[in-house]
Structure formats: structure tokens, C-alpha cells
Amino acid sequence: MTMKPSIAFPVAAAVLAVLAAAPLFIPDYWTGVLLGMTGYVTLATAWALFSGPTRYVSLATVAFFGVGAYVVAVLNEALPYPLVLLSAAGIGMILALAVGLSTLRLAGVYFVIFTFGLAELVRQTVSWWEVNITYTMGRYVFLPFEGRHIYWQLLALAAVTLLISWAIGRSRLGLALKAIGDDEVVAAHAGIDVTRVKLLLFVISATLITLVGAIQAPRWTYIEPSIVFNPTVSFMTLIMALLGGPMRLWGPALGAIPLFLLFEWLSVSFPDHFSIILGLLFILIVFVMPQGVLAKIDDIRKGGRA
Amino acid sequence: MKFRIAEAARAARRLSTHAAAAALLVATGATSVVAQDGTPVTIGYAVSKSGPNAGGSDMTVTPNYELWVKEVNDAGGLTLPDGSRRPIEVIAYDDRSSAEEVVRAVERLATQDKVDFILPPWGTGFNLAVAPLMAKFGYPHLAGAAVTDKAPDFVKRWDTSFWFMGGSKDYVEAFTDILVQQREAGAINDKIAMISVADGFGIDLVKAARPAFEAAGFDISYDETFPPETSDFATILGEASNAGADTFVAFSYPPHTFALTKQAKVAAFNPPVFYLGVGAGFPIYPGIAGGSVEGVMSLGGIDPQNELNAAYRAKHEEIVGRAPDYWGSVLVYASLQMLGQAIERVGLDKAAVAEELSGGTFSTVLGEQTRLEDNQLRAINWVGQWQDGAFVAVSPDGGNGTAAVKLPKPDWQ
Incomplete structure (x- = not known):
């Protein structure tokens, strides 16, 4: 994190290469674990792009994730795959623009409630459309992808997401965002076009989330609203980003990786108590380290010096 | 209030009996494995124990899996072609009603736990989610609780898949x-x-x-x-x-x-x-x-009039503690009986079992002459x-x- 870019980039590239080569050497199950983990690293990082600096807690993750999956389900037989992904990104972007324009003036708890409602609204709209217009509930995605193909796509997307996050953190835009997060009124007085900056970030973040859903869709073969608009996705993303620390570049990833592995271990070892343990973890994270693990470590270090 | 205290006391007592029963089970389980010849046959499944699909799983799928495993083990285990008997060991996961979880659980069962057979989850969507993996790893896929008109297409796409509930x-x-x-x-x-x-x-x-x-x-x-x-x-x-x-x-x-x-x-x-x-x-x-x-x-x-079915219903009520539903349960149970009989005829080779399921005739709760047509059960009420x-x-x-x-x-x- 404090590494100079001249060192950090080659290191990151080497790690990326190792991760990309991994499925050739490990069993399918571990590729599946890496796949799920990379998906959540991307989701959490993309979520934190907007929600971290602005402190607007969004529960709309699954709205965009599900839209991405649905676009693939609808178009996978009509268009070549790269175009399907482009369409998914485009539709996610348009949806985020529409939502952002109408709601980013909401603040605090109102925004949280709205985003939770949005996920439900999108799900109901898709259901209504399928029931009354197309008369199909449940769509098939028959794309010739195995776990590792999906994993490679997600890995590329994760790299792009981290790169975007890094670039924004160094730009004027990042500075503007930090100002908004500290005090929106002051930021506005300092000449920052608050709404435009928030909107831009919201759209970038939502588009990346939409792409995660689109890339993962072929893994389930069968898509219906209750499958892809599962609210757990929103909550998991949120808790992962919060654990790692949503204000830092590597924070969400460092939250997503241990939590994902922990969840995986819990589902193997305690299949009957998963939900209870998940709930307890939520409470623990919010109470013990509201700023995330990385901030907690910093705190402890500073405390030690003082 | 009194009522609540009494209820709590009852719950505590129940809990301790359960714990005692579990301890007993572990103790007897350990000895009975030794008593039976051969290593256990591992059968894995991922079902929705929590989330929106839990109700359906708990009505039609899970009780029948548990009933069948208990019956087989009480009888000494699965019979193999050479006449030896091997107990069933179950590995069960909760897919938490999430499609990604059910996919990963099946990958885990196939490549980590390396189970001998995998039983399917509940619901059309989840059966389709795991179908490509079951086919890839060569497991017979006994889709019990899945209603789909596309079964004739699916058996062509995944030739080790079997569909038991019609469209x-x-x-x-x-x-x-x-x-x-x-x-x-x-x-x-x-x-x-x-x-x-x-x-x-x-x-x-x-x-x-x-x-x-x-x-x-x-x-x-x-x-x-x-x-x-x-x-x-x-x-x-x-x-x-x-x-x-x-x-x-x-x-x-x-x-x-x-x-x-x-x-x-x-x-x-x-x-x-x-x-x-x-x-x-x-x-x-x-x-x-x-x-x-x-x-x-x-x-x-x-x-x-079907006495086999009546016996099945009585057994279900006795062991699970409640009656099965009048639709899917018996089909799921019959699919398990077919699996057991296929193993008895051809052994644990997955491809051979799939072939036997496809072409063989079985004696199940549905009748003495249960067979699949084009990998689908058509003799359904x-x-x-x-x-x-x-x-x-x-x-x-x-x-x-x-x-x-x-x-x-x-x-x-």
C-alpha cells in the first residue's frame, strides 16, 4: 500500500499471473472457490468505489448483479458473447444513470432504504415483464464455459476494478470524493459539483457490479428472478467491504478473501448453523471495527507508539 | 408464563435426550461400521436447509434421502454384485437456497470428498444448475423434484441425467x-x-x-x-x-x-x-x-390399492415422524430404490450404474416393473x-x- 508504483505494479502483475495459472494446477473445486472469491473481491471493491468515500451505504448491489445475469440469459443465444457482455454493461450503466439521477440527493438512512427497495423493485419488474409480456419464467444459459473460463474473466474484471479504484484514488475526482465524504456542504462550497461526482462514481461502480453478474450467469445454467436477485449478495458484499475497510484500495479485497474462505469453511463444517454465525459476525464487525480491519491495525500501531 | 416455563423445561429435556441419542448413535455407529464388511459407500448431497427453498426440500427431498439411507443401513448396507454389503456414509451440505452455493457444493462433493454418488438438490432451477457438473464428472443425476417440459432435450444434452417428475x-x-x-x-x-x-x-x-x-x-x-x-x-x-x-x-x-x-x-x-x-x-x-x-x-x-405405496407411507410416517406428500415424495423415493438396485446389479462404477438406470427394470414403491423411457419416468400420476x-x-x-x-x-x- 505504501509501495512505490514502480515496485507495486510488477508485484501485482506477478500475483495476477500466478492466480491466472492456478486453475491449470488445482482441482476443480478449488477453482470454484477462487471463482467465488474473485467474484466477491470484485463486488466489494466496486461497491467501495462509490460507497467507501461518499459513505452512502448501498444495498442495491444485487439489483445490478441480477440485471447483468438476466441480460446474459436473454441475449446469450441472440448475440456473440462479447457483445452480450457489452450489452450487459450498457444496460447496467443506463439503469445506474436513471437511478442515480433520481436518488443521489437522498442522504443517510433514506438512501440505504431506497437502495434496498431498488433491488426488490428491479426483481418485481423483471418478474412482471416475464409473466405478462414474454410468458417465460426461467431462462436457460447454455454457454460452453467451465469454472475456469468464468474464473479468468472474473480475474480480469477484478484487475480492472482495482486499477480503476487506484486511478480514482490518485485523481482530482478521488480528492473531490473524499471532500464529499467528510462534509458535503463544505465540498459544495469549495466548488465541487457534488451531484455530478457522486453520479459518475455510482455509474462506474454499478457497471462493474453488473458485469460480475453477467460473467457469473453461465455457471448456473438456469436463471430466474429468485435465483439472481438473492439479497444475500448485497449483504455479503457490504459486510466484506466493511470488514476490510471501504476507504482503502485493498480494503474490500482484504475483507472479501478471509470472509469468503471462512464462509466456505463454515458451510463445510457447520452446514446447519451457517446463518446464525453469519449474523453474529455482522454484529461483531460493526461493533468492534466499524472502520475495517486495516484501520484497526493502524489504530493499534498508533496506540502502541503513543 | 407457567406455560412458557413448562415448555422451556420440555425443550431442555428434549435437547438432552437428543444429545444422549446422538452420543449413542456415535457409539453404535462406530461399532456397526466395524461389524459390516467393507468400507462405506459415500453418498453426498446438497439441499436447501435454509432460505426460501427450505420448505420444499424438507417436504419432498430430504426426508426421503434420510429414510432411504436409514433403511439401507438398517438392512446392513448397500448390496454389491458379489453379495457383500457396504454401509452408506452421507455427506450433506446446505446450499442456503443459493445457486452459486449448490454448484460449488457439487464440485466439492465430486472433487474434494470424491463421493461415490451424488443425490440432487430440490427444485427445477437447482437441478439444472448442477446438471452440467453431474454430467461432467459422470455422476448419474436422478432429478427427482424437477418439473420440466424440456426433459427430452436435457437427456440428449446430459446423457446421465434422469427426470422423474414429468413436465x-x-x-x-x-x-x-x-x-x-x-x-x-x-x-x-x-x-x-x-x-x-x-x-x-x-x-x-x-x-x-x-x-x-x-x-x-x-x-x-x-x-x-x-x-x-x-x-x-x-x-x-x-x-x-x-x-x-x-x-x-x-x-x-x-x-x-x-x-x-x-x-x-x-x-x-x-x-x-x-x-x-x-x-x-x-x-x-x-x-x-x-x-x-x-x-x-x-x-x-x-x-x-398399491400396497407397496401404502407400506412406504407407513414407514415414512414412522421414521420421519410425518406422512410424505402425495405427489413428489414417492417419486424421489422410487428414484433412490432404483439407484440401490442398479448398484446391486453392476457395482459402484458410475457409468455402469447410469446405463443400468437407463435400460433396466426395477421393483420400486411405484410398482414391480418400474422402468424409464428415454431416461424419463413416464408412469406418473x-x-x-x-x-x-x-x-x-x-x-x-x-x-x-x-x-x-x-x-x-x-x-x-
């Missing part, structure tokens, strides 16, 4: 045959009032029903879809009864099925044909309907009706394991 078209067409016969006998008019839940199941059936009813010369005078959250059906029932139809059809899920029954009773809405969706074949249904279920129709049904306290399979004139349909439905009591 929407089958259910609708069998029901249409009954309606046509009743209309020709002058018992009902040619109007149908139809409602459906806006979810996978309802939409699939209604899509099959519209053309089937119309092709048979019926006029669908009322056709409404309702969201899954609906709990008040007063308006819908009022409109349906004004539609002048003698046939009322609801492709509904259990909560709606129960609410529709109660509210139809209150409104004294009693058309000659009253057909409901999932839930009308649950053993608890007569209790919910206040005992007055005579004549209500739905999907599924059993043959009350499509339409059932409550007659004298049992949900029996019916057809226009009866015969072949079905009773003759009794219409018009008598008044609610």
Missing part, C-alpha cells in the same frame, strides 16, 4: 382429458376460470394450460396472475365466480393453496371442478381445510383428487392404478 404439459393434458369427458357428459360447461402465481411453477403451467384448454374447445373466461406475496384472494375468487365457469383452476404454491381453500369456503364458492396447485397434496391439507376436502383436485395422487380422506390418482374412467374422477365436487362442509 407441465403432461399434468395439464391429463387434466384436460378429464375436463373434456365431463363436458361431454354434460357435467360442466365450456368455461374455465384460471389463476396462477407469478413464479416459475405457475407460469410454466399456465403457459401449457392456455393452448391445451383452448385446443380442447374450452373458453378461458377468467385468466389472472397474482404475485407470490398475495394472501387475500377475496376479489380474485369473487371475479372468478362471476366468470360463469364451472371449472376453477389455480396453479398456486402452498400458502396460496391454503388461503384459496379457506376463502372459497367462507365465500361458499363451490364450482363443480375445483383444482389447486402445490399444497393440496400435502398430508396437512385436510386439517387446513377443516376436514372438508372431498372432491378437491390437484397434481399428483397415489393409488390406494398426473391428476389427483381427494376421495374419502385420501388423495388418490384419478383419470376419466379409472383403471390402471387410478380411480374414476368423482364430479361435481360436493359442497364444502
